[in-house]
Amino acid sequence: SPSDPDLVERARAAKEKLGDKVFVLGHHYQRDEVIQFADVTGDSFKLARDAAARPEAEYIVFCGVHFMAESADILTSDDQKVVLPDLAAGCSMADMATAEQVAECWDVLTEAGIAEQVVPVSYMNSSADIKAFTGKHGGTICTSSNAEKALQWAFEQGEKVLFLPDQHLGRNTAVRDMGLSLEDCVLYNPHKPNGGLTAEQLRDAKMILWRGHCSVHGRFSLESVEDVRARIPGVNVLVHPECRHEVVAAADYVGSTEYIIKALEAAPAGSKWAIGTELNLVRRLANRFAPEGKEIVFLDKTVCFCSTMNRIDLPHLVWTLESLAEGKLVNRIEVDKETEAFAKLALERMLALP
Numbered sequence: 001s002p003s004d005p006d007l008v009e010r011a012r013a014a015k016e017k018l019g020d021k022v023f024v025l026g027h028h029y030q031r032d033e034v035i036q037f038a039d040v041t042g043d044s045f046k047l048a049r050d051a052a053a054r055p056e057a058e059y060i061v062f063c064g065v066h067f068m069a070e071s072a073d074i075l076t077s078d079d080q081k082v083v084l085p086d087l088a089a090g091c092s093m094a095d096m097a098t099a100e101q102v103a104e105c106w107d108v109l110t111e112a113g114i115a116e117q118v119v120p121v122s123y124m125n126s127s128a129d130i131k132a133f134t135g136k137h138g139g140t141i142c143t144s145s146n147a148e149k150a151l152q153w154a155f156e157q158g159e160k161v162l163f164l165p166d167q168h169l170g171r172n173t174a175v176r177d178m179g180l181s182l183e184d185c186v187l188y189n190p191h192k193p194n195g196g197l198t199a200e201q202l203r204d205a206k207m208i209l210w211r212g213h214c215s216v217h218g219r220f221s222l223e224s225v226e227d228v229r230a231r232i233p234g235v236n237v238l239v240h241p242e243c244r245h246e247v248v249a250a251a252d253y254v255g256s257t258e259y260i261i262k263a264l265e266a267a268p269a270g271s272k273w274a275i276g277t278e279l280n281l282v283r284r285l286a287n288r289f290a291p292e293g294k295e296i297v298f299l300d301k302t303v304c305f306c307s308t309m310n311r312i313d314l315p316h317l318v319w320t321l322e323s324l325a326e327g328k329l330v331n332r333i334e335v336d337k338e339t340e341a342f343a344k345l346a347l348e349r350m351l352a353l354p
């Protein structure tokens with residue numbers, strides 16, 4: 001939908017007044033009305049790196065969700081302020097693993113006698129507390145663009161991996177990229193005593209998957225893939241690795257948001273694509289590549305935005321930029337020092353992956 005011209009002008013003016021003091025990051029799932037003001041756009045990995053590479057910016061305005069802003073705060077210096085235009089922009093997947101639940105899980109692994117062999121690998125989509133747990137126990141963070149490298153690294157450090165909180169990214173990477181079998185993976189349910197697993201199951205497993213998922217990507221099904229193949233002969237199915245295993249197994253290509261964009265940039269004219277990821281991005285790509293004769297459709301029949309990503313809209317961005325331009329710091333995301341130290345260790349292990 002076209003942006004309100006008055007708000008566009010206000011955002012532009014406030015951003016101009018702030019000049020180099022502000023740096024605006026935009027995740028690919030953000031609305032067009034917000035993306036137009038991003039100094040850089042990217043997937044979670046690229047944005048984490050770009051945030052860390054802007055030491056001159058006093059304010060980092062993160063147009064994305066809470067865990068991304070926390071990660072940016074961890075990776076930037078103490079006098080840089082990270083701002084999230086709407087504090088209610090969380091991530092339901094990240095909320096599926098709390099610090100208490102993960103500490104309890106570690107006790108279960110300890111009682112089963114395997115904690116020493118386990119290396120935690122946590123998806124970027126997790127709270128700073130979970131990242132700190134990961135750093136403390138010798139593990140690393142990963143994103144959807146480096147999950148394979150992170151697992152390779154982890155299996156060099158220990159015999160087993162505890163992957164949290166996205167069971168799908170964990171399972172898909174283990175089976176597709178690491179050559180593990182589905183039987184090597186067990187599902188730890190934080191709502192059941194002992195995760196719903198016996199000590200023997202834990203001892204036999206190579207991958208212990210946390211029972212979390214993304215509700216947006218969870219909506220794509222094998223049926224969506226079969227339908228689109230029947231409807232559009234010759235279509236290439238390209239999905240995000242947060243999709244369920246059977247969807248990923250039936251797809252032609254799998255990758256992060258940045259990978260999806262690169263794949264479509266490289267696609268020949270006349271090719272047809274069905275994309276299984278968030279709708280703001282798919283629509284933007286469909287519009288961008290239509291003039292080049294690339295047909296891009298959404299993998300599912302129902303509309304599927306990430307509702308928390310969508311909370312960041314132009315009115316919130318205008319309010320944020322105008323407040324900062326008036327010298328009023330709003331919606332700062334600040335991770336406490338102790339959490340930050342351990343979380344940073346885990347994030348730096350990720351940034352050092354080959």
Ligand code: 13P
Pocket residue numbers: 028042043044045125143144145214242255256257258
């Ligand atoms: P990317 O790292 O692919 O941008 O994914 C982030 C995310 O939240 C996907 O749901």
Ligand code: SF4
Pocket residue numbers: 065090091092093094125214215216217242278306307308309
């Ligand atoms: Fe979280 Fe899913 Fe939204 Fe990504 S798309 S921010 S994983 S709820």
